[in-house]
Amino acid sequence: MNWELPLRPAELIESRLINAIVDGEFPINSNLPPERDLAQQLGVTRPTLREALQRLARDGWIEIRHGKSTRVRDYWHEGNLAVLGTIARHQDHLPVEFVPNLLQVRELLAPAYARLAVKRSAKAVAKFLESYQDLPDTPDTFAQADWGLHQFLTIESGNAVFTLILNGFKELYPLMGSVYFTPPKARTRSRKFYADLWAAAQARDAAAAEAITREVMRQSIELWKAVKR
Numbered sequence: 001m002n003w004e005l006p007l008r009p010a011e012l013i014e015s016r017l018i019n020a021i022v023d024g025e026f027p028i029n030s031n032l033p034p035e036r037d038l039a040q041q042l043g044v045t046r047p048t049l050r051e052a053l054q055r056l057a058r059d060g061w062i063e064i065r066h067g068k069s070t071r072v073r074d075y076w077h078e079g080n081l082a083v084l085g086t087i088a089r090h091q092d093h094l095p096v097e098f099v100p101n102l103l104q105v106r107e108l109l110a111p112a113y114a115r116l117a118v119k120r121s122a123k124a125v126a127k128f129l130e131s132y133q134d135l136p137d138t139p140d141t142f143a144q145a146d147w148g149l150h151q152f153l154t155i156e157s158g159n160a161v162f163t164l165i166l167n168g169f170k171e172l173y174p175l176m177g178s179v180y181f182t183p184p185k186a187r188t189r190s191r192k193f194y195a196d197l198w199a200a201a202q203a204r205d206a207a208a209a210e211a212i213t214r215e216v217m218r219q220s221i222e223l224w225k226a227v228k229r
Helices: 009-023 035-042 048-057 081-089 098-134 139-157 161-168 172-180 185-201 206-225
Strands: none
Touching: 009 048, 035 048, 081 098, 081 161, 081 206, 098 161, 098 185, 098 206, 139 161, 139 172, 139 185, 172 206, 185 206
C-alpha cells in the first residue's frame, strides 16, 4: 500500500522557489519580489506563500527582514544541513561542482566512520560484507550496495551525526552511483575495496580499515572525473 501523500500547496511553492534560487532566477543576495507580486506570479494566496517563505527561512534559503525585502541568502555559506539535503534532492539543478565537492567531503568522513565501525563492531562489519563478495556485476546493484555499506558503517561507528549527514543524500546517492559504477573499472575497484575491508574487519584492524577506505575514497574522485569527461 502506498501511503505517500501529495504535496501541500506551500510545499509545492517551496520547491518551485528553491528551483528558482538554485537556477539563478533569484540569485544569491538578490531580493525576492514583494509578497503581493510574488503570490500573483506563483498563482497562490498570500497565506500559502507566507508559509512557504517561513519554511525557506527556517532552512536557511532566505532571510525575511521585516520592513525590508526578503533576501536570498548565500546558501553555500549561510545554509545548513537542510539546505545541503534539499540541493541533493533537486537533482536537475545541481551545480557542476556539487558532486566532486561531495566526494571530497566523503573522502574526509568515510575513513573515520570505517575505523570507528571496525573498532566497535568488527564482527558485525565482517558479517555484513560477506554478501558483497558475489554482487551481481551491474551499476545499479553496486550503487545500492555501496549506499547500504556506507550507511551501515555510519551506524556502527556509534556517531549518529555521520548517519544524519549521509542520509541527506539518500535520494542522490543511488543516481550518482549508477553513473559512477557504469565503467567496469569502478565496479572492479569497489569489489576489491569490499574484500579488503572485509579482511580488515576479520582481523579487527581498525587502522587498516581507515587506510583502505581513505585510498578508495581518493580514487573515487579520480574515477568520477574520468566518467564525467
